[in-house]
Amino acid sequence: MRKALLLLILLSGIAECKSIDWIITDFPPYYMINDADEGTGRDELIIDLFHQYLPAYENNKVYFPASRAIRALSDKRNTFCMLSLYKTPQRQKFIRFSENYTTIGLSPTIATTTTTLQALGLKDTAKIQLKPFIEENKLVLGVVMQRSYGRVLDQAITSIPKSQVVIRPGQDALESLTYMLKKGRVDAVIGYPSEHFYLHKQTNTKEVVQLILEDVDPIVHGYVGCTDNDLGREIIKEIDSVASTVVNSQEFKTVMQKWLPSYLEIKLSRLMKHKEAG
Incomplete structure (x- = not known):
């Protein structure tokens, strides 16, 4: 009886173990793949920050060449997510995007x-x-x-x-x-x-x-995009539930300014404060 109960507990734990498979690619300084700063890219750090508020999900980063990233997101046989994407009409046909922005930066x-x-x-x-x-x-x-x-x-x-x-x-x-x-x-x-x-x-x-x-606003917002299937839509709901908390944290603001020269760091900081005031 005890063995059966133990097995049931273990199986339940396995069933409840969920993960988000994040696509990362070689785009420094958003993703640092092959140098001394590996793992400290802006978007990698934001993914890690989101997982502080999503304890039920394991943080799993999967490398794809940049040319294959969007294609991988569109394949409904698997479920991938990616940070800091633009919402475009073409992408919205096959990618489910977060309602709330998850990154902010200079255009x-x-x-x-x-x-x-x-x-x-x-x-x-x-x-x-x-x-x-x-x-x-x-x-x-x-x-x-x-x-x-x-x-x-x-x-x-x-x-x-x-x-x-x-x-x-x-x-x-x-x-x-x-x-x-x-x-x-x-x-x-x-x-x-x-x-x-x-x-x-x-x-x-x-x-x-x-x-x-001059064509665009001085700041730009990025969104999480996941494969548009049942699991992808579930993950997006979880992302949206914590997005406001994440983007209003001091950790978020620090990471957003991490890879900017000092004069642009000051500019982004001012724009973020103006946005909060608005």
Whole structure:
């Protein structure tokens, strides 16, 4: 009788053990896969923070190449989740998104060289609109394959002549585009401020600056997206139940500013405080 009871308890424990399989990819500084800072990427730390409030779920991180991440989320035979995604109409067809945002950061910027700026007669404080900046100045824009920058910027990129856009696949796509920028093979690269800053710091790049895009709001929100099946929808409900607590914590604010240069860290901090006040 005791053995049967013990077996029943063990089986019950196994049945109640749930996990969230988070897709991680090689996108520093959001995910740190292969360097001294492994495990300290911004989004990895936010995933860990969410699990402090989701004790019933095991935190399981699964690596996918960036080019396969969205495809994996759409396959209903498995259930995966990913942090910090844009909600787009196309993605909402096969991904269930959280109602509440789960990351907040500065909107994409354009990295370009000081040489290009000088040739265009612009200062490094210039604010630009993406499409006219590229088209009218006859520049070539570098873009990471299968990456969304939000509806407005995605549409702008699509509308630029293909001859003026270089799309790079692979896990080191942004790093490759940054190298091409330094060599003059592209004139501008779109990315997020923390990504640009991390790569420029890693490669000791001093001749590249970031320009703010007027096309979009200064801050951007990311959402958790899970496979749109029964388990994925259940996980999203749990995420939404704790999201407000997580994003209002001091730990969250600290992580959001972790991989920004000091002047952008101050800017994001001000914008977050303004959002709270609003």
